[in-house]
Amino acid sequence: MKGRLEIIIGPMYSGKTEELIRRITRRRIAKQSGLVFKPVVDTRDKSFVKSRAGTTIEAIPISKISDIFDFLEDGKNDFIAIDEIQFFDEPIYNILEDILNRGIDVISSGLNLDFKGEPFKSVEDLVIRADDITLLKAVCVVCGKDATRTQRMILKNGEWLPASKRDDVILIDGSIEGVKYEPRCRDCWKILD
Numbered sequence: 001m002k003g004r005l006e007i008i009i010g011p012m013y014s015g016k017t018e019e020l021i022r023r024i025t026r027r028r029i030a031k032q033s034g035l036v037f038k039p040v041v042d043t044r045d046k047s048f049v050k051s052r053a054g055t056t057i058e059a060i061p062i063s064k065i066s067d068i069f070d071f072l073e074d075g076k077n078d079f080i081a082i083d084e085i086q087f088f089d090e091p092i093y094n095i096l097e098d099i100l101n102r103g104i105d106v107i108s109s110g111l112n113l114d115f116k117g118e119p120f121k122s123v124e125d126l127v128i129r130a131d132d133i134t135l136l137k138a139v140c141v142v143c144g145k146d147a148t149r150t151q152r153m154i155l156k157n158g159e160w161l162p163a164s165k166r167d168d169v170i171l172i173d174g175s176i177e178g179v180k181y182e183p184r185c186r187d188c189w190k191i192l193d
């Protein structure tokens with residue numbers, strides 16, 4: 001039997017990692033064996049996936065999706081989980097399909113949209129082919145409605161302003177005074193030209 005592809009998406013602060021950890025925990029209670037991976041670019045916690053609520057689970061940092069094959073053991077893995085998949089900027093479905101064809105379930109989580117409201121290619125690639133999609137919402141910091149967007153704010157001359165369409169998706173440290181992200185609904189989400 002082939003594996004299932006589950007994907008958890010949403011804006012920042014929507015609890016994606018918390019939901020990923022919950023699913024991994026349930027499977028382990030059910031005596032399933034699985035490996036957890038995270039992109040090496042996420043340097044916050046080196047060998048752990050950590051939710052904002054504080055729950056943690058051990059994870060293997062990898063620089064590209066195909067590195068997963070180095071860790072798989074024939075017939076021993078029921079599932080794999082991957083956090084922050086938006087950081088893998090490569091067409092990852094083809095690689096994951098190879099894993100699914102071995103009968104291994106794949107659970108993944110990541111941001112669907114960048115701060116400009118544009119899809120992350122790797123996430124988009126999975127969403128359209130997934131067997132199960134969960135869209136989580138955060139709470140809009142401005143009005144309190146469901147938030148589906150991630151607002152980037154930039155500190156300029158002591159004032160926080162919405163980011164511009166022309167800004168890079170991945171920021172280089174030190175290029176600006178300050179940056180922060182907020183969950184916002186479609187009405188309160190703003191981007192400057």
Ligand SMILES: [Zn+2]
Binds near residue numbers: 140142187
């Ligand atoms: Zn709002």
